[in-house]
Amino acid sequence: MAFETRTWLVLHVLVLFVTCFMQHCFVNGQTPPVPCLFVFGDSLSDNGNSNNLLTNAKANYVPYGVDFPRGTTGRFTNGRTAIDIIGELLGISDFIPPFANIVGSDILKGANYASGAAGIRAETGKHMGANIEMGLQVANHRVIVSQIVARLGGLPQAQQYLKQCLYYVNIGSNDYINNYYLPRHPLYTTSRNYNPEEYAQVLINQASGYLQDLRESGARKFVLVGIGQIGCTPFSIAKANQGTQGCVEKYNADALIFSLKLRSLVDQLNGINLDSKYIFVNSTAGSIDSSLGFTVLDKACCLPRSSDGMCVPNSRPCLNRNEYVFYDAIHPTSAVNNLTALTSYDSTLAPETTSPMDIKRLAMLNIS
Numbered sequence: 001m002a003f004e005t006r007t008w009l010v011l012h013v014l015v016l017f018v019t020c021f022m023q024h025c026f027v028n029g030q031t032p033p034v035p036c037l038f039v040f041g042d043s044l045s046d047n048g049n050s051n052n053l054l055t056n057a058k059a060n061y062v063p064y065g066v067d068f069p070r071g072t073t074g075r076f077t078n079g080r081t082a083i084d085i086i087g088e089l090l091g092i093s094d095f096i097p098p099f100a101n102i103v104g105s106d107i108l109k110g111a112n113y114a115s116g117a118a119g120i121r122a123e124t125g126k127h128m129g130a131n132i133e134m135g136l137q138v139a140n141h142r143v144i145v146s147q148i149v150a151r152l153g154g155l156p157q158a159q160q161y162l163k164q165c166l167y168y169v170n171i172g173s174n175d176y177i178n179n180y181y182l183p184r185h186p187l188y189t190t191s192r193n194y195n196p197e198e199y200a201q202v203l204i205n206q207a208s209g210y211l212q213d214l215r216e217s218g219a220r221k222f223v224l225v226g227i228g229q230i231g232c233t234p235f236s237i238a239k240a241n242q243g244t245q246g247c248v249e250k251y252n253a254d255a256l257i258f259s260l261k262l263r264s265l266v267d268q269l270n271g272i273n274l275d276s277k278y279i280f281v282n283s284t285a286g287s288i289d290s291s292l293g294f295t296v297l298d299k300a301c302c303l304p305r306s307s308d309g310m311c312v313p314n315s316r317p318c319l320n321r322n323e324y325v326f327y328d329a330i331h332p333t334s335a336v337n338n339l340t341a342l343t344s345y346d347s348t349l350a351p352e353t354t355s356p357m358d359i360k361r362l363a364m365l366n367i368s
């Protein structure tokens, strides 16, 4: 039964791609439902914002980008990120530029503020060097919004425009991996101050404040992504060194507490802000395995550094990249990103992934 379901999923994924590429993913000549996309997050979404920061948490070298049309850009995978593919499915032409080198009229299509190792908390990931934490990403967005106001000739026009955009927020893993789980590092005291339940709540409260800031900057359509199986990355498994096989269940359990609270926040915000719509994306829904063509689930495709799980510069990646779940010891391959993007875009492919609606329906929603 499970096998048949997944075979069915593969077929539909293929059909959707064919349909998309023939029709550019929107119906016969209509303008795309979403004119712009703003992206907030970490290395899963970073497309070059960390390249010029003083940090080890950047992917501006080979073998990152070996399958990306423009080669190495700072994306932490071999090809496109999930949000790249979601943008394409939405019919947005060209990739959303990174905030770090955005120019001119590009800003009307949106901006990507995501930064490798960044978290909701300001101190998160800073042992690796600089990163742009969520609070700064939101502040950077205010800069772009003021430029959009100027470009469109006034606040009312800008508000009318900005409310049609999608605001995609995918952040939180680093608040665990590069903060809570590093109790011996002097930067990180969170595990002494909070139990997992309290910590998840502290993170959600802080993120909720930033979401309110975005709303005050004109955002109305939000995509909020839960944390994935952070206990199942080759890096986590190697670090925990439990002498046993398989995922670090404590990590996954903590991540689930966070994600359940995020889902509740989505329900709560939908109840309060009736002029806005929030959706939750479950990053752990559905399984990725051999029935989908993935045969290597627990090893990096490139040669990972033991210190941080990133690819060793100039190392040669595996050739059968579509069969690997992980590109380095932390980040998924673009084959996995394809699936992630499709299942969050169209819920007919995987109804349990999004609630209360998928990205496609959120995009088409008329916000008054």
Ligand SMILES: *[C@@H]1O[C@H](CO)[C@@H](O)[C@H](O)[C@H]1NC(C)=O
Pocket: 226, 256, 259, 260, 263, 282, 283, 284, 285, 286, 352
């Ligand atoms: C996500 O989906 C998985 C599998 O269906 C489920 O066990 C989990 O509770 C869901 N997570 C959230 C936050 O709803």
Ligand SMILES: *[C@@H]1O[C@H](CO)[C@@H](O)[C@H](O)[C@H]1NC(C)=O
Pocket: 017, 079, 322, 333, 334, 335, 336, 338
């Ligand atoms: C993702 O899907 C696109 C469109 O069908 C395809 O061109 C690309 O090869 C896929 N990437 C991977 C890594 O599967």
